[in-house]
Amino acid sequence: MSSLELYPQDEKLPRGEHVAFNLYMITALLLFVLMMLLGLTMRMTQADWTPVQAAMFYKVMTMHGAGMVGTMSLASTAVMWFFLRKYVSLHLWAFLGNYVLFMLGALCIIWAVFVGNFASAWTFLYPLPVHSMGLWSNGAAAVFMLGYLLIGVGMLLFYLDAAAAIIRRYGNLARGLGLQWLFGGTIDPTHPKAVVAGTMVIIANSLGILAGAVVLVMCLINAYDPEVALNALVVKNLIYWFGHMVINATIYMGVIAVYELLPRYTGKPYGISRPFLWSWAASTVFVIIVFPHHLLMDYAEPRWMLVMGQIISYAAGFPVFLVTAYGVLTNIHRSGLRWKMPSMLAVLALFGWAAGIVPAIIDGTISVNRVMHNTQWVPGHFHFYLLLGVLPMILTLLYHVVGSRRRAPVNGGVDRAGLFLYVTGGIAFCMVFLYAGHMSVARRFAAHLPEWLPYDRAGSVAAMVLILGMLLFATRIIVGLLKAPIDADPAHPAG
Amino acid sequence: MVFQNVIWAITLAGMGLVALGFIYAIAQAGKPADPAEAERAHRTSISLRRALFVALLLLGIGIAWASLRPFPIPPQHQPLQAAQVVEVVGHQWTWDVSQTHLRADEPVEFRVTASDVNHGFAIYAPDGRIVIQTQAMPGFTNKILYTFRTPGTYRIMCLEYCGVAHNGMTAEFDVAAREDKS
Numbered sequence: 001m002s003s004l005e006l007y008p009q010d011e012k013l014p015r016g017e018h019v020a021f022n023l024y025m026i027t028a029l030l031l032f033v034l035m036m037l038l039g040l041t042m043r044m045t046q047a048d049w050t051p052v053q054a055a056m057f058y059k060v061m062t063m064h065g066a067g068m069v070g071t072m073s074l075a076s077t078a079v080m081w082f083f084l085r086k087y088v089s090l091h092l093w094a095f096l097g098n099y100v101l102f103m104l105g106a107l108c109i110i111w112a113v114f115v116g117n118f119a120s121a122w123t124f125l126y127p128l129p130v131h132s133m134g135l136w137s138n139g140a141a142a143v144f145m146l147g148y149l150l151i152g153v154g155m156l157l158f159y160l161d162a163a164a165a166i167i168r169r170y171g172n173l174a175r176g177l178g179l180q181w182l183f184g185g186t187i188d189p190t191h192p193k194a195v196v197a198g199t200m201v202i203i204a205n206s207l208g209i210l211a212g213a214v215v216l217v218m219c220l221i222n223a224y225d226p227e228v229a230l231n232a233l234v235v236k237n238l239i240y241w242f243g244h245m246v247i248n249a250t251i252y253m254g255v256i257a258v259y260e261l262l263p264r265y266t267g268k269p270y271g272i273s274r275p276f277l278w279s280w281a282a283s284t285v286f287v288i289i290v291f292p293h294h295l296l297m298d299y300a301e302p303r304w305m306l307v308m309g310q311i312i313s314y315a316a317g318f319p320v321f322l323v324t325a326y327g328v329l330t331n332i333h334r335s336g337l338r339w340k341m342p343s344m345l346a347v348l349a350l351f352g353w354a355a356g357i358v359p360a361i362i363d364g365t366i367s368v369n370r371v372m373h374n375t376q377w378v379p380g381h382f383h384f385y386l387l388l389g390v391l392p393m394i395l396t397l398l399y400h401v402v403g404s405r406r407r408a409p410v411n412g413g414v415d416r417a418g419l420f421l422y423v424t425g426g427i428a429f430c431m432v433f434l435y436a437g438h439m440s441v442a443r444r445f446a447a448h449l450p451e452w453l454p455y456d457r458a459g460s461v462a463a464m465v466l467i468l469g470m471l472l473f474a475t476r477i478i479v480g481l482l483k484a485p486i487d488a489d490p491a492h493p494a495g
Numbered sequence: 496m497v498f499q500n501v502i503w504a505i506t507l508a509g510m511g512l513v514a515l516g517f518i519y520a521i522a523q524a525g526k527p528a529d530p531a532e533a534e535r536a537h538r539t540s541i542s543l544r545r546a547l548f549v550a551l552l553l554l555g556i557g558i559a560w561a562s563l564r565p566f567p568i569p570p571q572h573q574p575l576q577a578a579q580v581v582e583v584v585g586h587q588w589t590w591d592v593s594q595t596h597l598r599a600d601e602p603v604e605f606r607v608t609a610s611d612v613n614h615g616f617a618i619y620a621p622d623g624r625i626v627i628q629t630q631a632m633p634g635f636t637n638k639i640l641y642t643f644r645t646p647g648t649y650r651i652m653c654l655e656y657c658g659v660a661h662n663g664m665t666a667e668f669d670v671a672a673r674e675d676k677s
Contacts, residue, residue, distance in 0.1 A: 055659050121656050127633065128612045128658060133587055135659055232613065232632050266524075275544075297615070297630045299568050299637035307563060314555040322548055325513070329520040330540045336527030351517045358509040365558070367567040368502055371625045374615050374654035438503040440625040442617075442654055445662035451623065 006264050007404040010086045017085070020096050021078060022481050025398060028075035029474040031067060032391070036470055038064040040463045046448045047456035055135065057446035058119035065122030066109050069247055070151055072386065074102055075394045076253035077158060080201065082397060083194040083256050084162060088169045094161035101154030108147030116140025121444065123243060126235040130223050138223045145216045152209045159202045166199055173199050177284065178277040191272050193259040200284045201249045207288060208245025211238050233300055240294040248287050251353060251385065254393030255324060258346045261400050262328060265343035266335035270327065279319035286316040296369040306366060313364025317357055325354035340409035341399040344419060345392045352388025356381055359434055374444070377437025384430040387466070388423070395473060402480030415476055422469030428462035499624055569640040577604035577640060585614035585631035588660035590651050595668040599646050605639040607631045614664070615654030621647035628654060646672040
């Protein structure tokens with residue numbers, strides 16, 4: 001169980017780790033703001049407020065999608081690393097190696113999109129990358145896919161190091177996940193939730209990344225030797241297996257911050273339990289096999305896979321609602337919670353996750369998917385649990401770390417104003433997407449029908465408010481991270 | 496009632512319930528409980544969670560059963576015996592549709608495929624709402640079986656991103672009332 005001490009000694013960042021953490025998080029904050037501005041550009045183009053041509057719109061869309069997924073992964077990996085290093089021995093070179101490979105991959109993607117004109121969306125569904133109708137070359141597609149490969153290799157490097165560390169400490173991954181206590185036995189109350197969640201992510205996301213590597217190599221071979229034709233449905237399955245796990249892993253890495261930090265602000269222990277272990281064991285399986293819910297409109301898919309996609313989508317809600325969200329609610333209930341920036345963000349994060357998966361689960365129903373698939377309902381639900389769920393999880397840790405530098409939790413008026421703007425703009429932004437989705441407004445359109453413009457305009461205004469909040473967060477946190485801790489050794493200043 | 500409106504109402508209700516749970520806990524969060532109250536609250540929370548688990552389990556099983564029987568996708572490997580058959584091929588960035596005049600109240604089988612990349616074949620009703628869709632994928636034919644009830648002009652839109660003119664990839668067909676079929 002994690003300590004209730006607000007700023008425990010074992011969380012301090014020595015110089016090398018401090019630099020690495022700042023590199024990750026400052027890069028991520030800057031990228032989040034940039035990617036949000038790209039998103040705003042898309043919404044304003046749809047609203048007919050900015051004169052962006054279709055070719056540029058789809059490049060921006062590709063960059064926004066790939067950039068947001070990558071940045072969420074980068075920042076949530078830093079969350080997992082921050083807490084996991086307290087319990088197992090991680091190598092800094094693996095953590096930094098992931099960062100270097102991420103940056104190289106990001107450069108490849110930026111080059112492919114803005115120099116090579118690649119615009120195949122972040123999902124790069126075969127055969128669009130090699131069928132651009134003359135808008136980009138196969139070389140640009142190859143550089144984009146090489147960028148993904150580099151990022152995937154970096155993540156795998158970090159996971160392998162983390163897996164080795166967990167195995168060294170606990171014997172095997174099953175014991176890290178706590179499977180030995182599923183059916184009985186006395187649960188070790190000190191077994192860290194960070195290790196349980198981290199083990200789940202290592203297992204699931206390594207599989208996802210391997211699927212991604214396989215499909216990327218297949219597509220690269222096809223780009224240079226079209227004789228090696230691919231089965232479009234098999235490729236689609238592999239892409240969504242990869243894509244679903246990579247983005248879902250960000251939630252499971254990010255939530256570690258809530259598990260670890262929220263009890264320190266409530267003062268109530270948030271112990272490990274058998275339902276908790278069952279929920280993480282089940283989630284490990286669910287997240288690996290739920291991906292067919294992305295293919296419910298591919299009627300050629302085997303029927304059992306479509307049924308599995310629907311039923312597992314429903315089942316995946318149980319651990320979120322009944323264990324994690326419920327656990328957080330019982331932890332804050334009658335606790336005397338200290339409402340500071342980290343605790344407010346932690347509660348917001350669980351609300352965003354739990355509320356955001358409601359429309360996601362509903363869309364996992366085949367008969368609903370028939371009228372909602374690829375409408376704005378989809379960005380509505382995933383923006384809800386990413387913007388109001390995962391990003392606040394990351395911000396929870398960042399505000400906590402900034403507070404730890406001065407030994408007092410952050411609770412300034414500017415930060416609270418940022419939170420107000422972020423929450424107001426974020427909820428409005430996502431609800432406009434959901435409303436437009438139920439009105440059948442298509443997603444991924446560079447130009448909208450006249451009757452869709454009011455939604456686009458409302459969404460654009462909401463996005464501006466949200467970004468204003470994010471700018472305040474980013475500025476305050478970056479300044480805070482770069483400040484030396486008040487108890488720093490002046491001979492060895494950090495950061 | 497429009498199906499999407501029902502889904503919207505259910506979604507708002509579900510998200511609203513989640514929000515109420517958070518509002519309740521947040522409202523109580525600032526009032527620390529004494530040990531006896533905390534113990535009572537702990538026992539209540541365990542009972543409530545069990546009840547929620549059972550309720551959600553029954554709800555999930557019920558909805559899954561009701562929504563999968565009959566299976567909402569027609570058989571893909573046997574003839575559908577529809578009175579009207581429409582062959583649809585998606586290309587970057589046009590639709591080839593074999594028939595553009597259909598009759599209401601008689602089933603229509605759409606056989607949907609693509610010649611180049613993935614497309615999304617979505618049918619928009621005259622009121623601007625989607626009535627049904629499937630993917631148009633190279634190398635595969637996805638079959639839709641649908642009976643139009645409302646006469647009028649329907650629009651086909653591509654809902655799977657397929658390149659720079661994706662949003663302009665549209666087509667139309669007419670559905671006539673049954674008595675107008677001559």
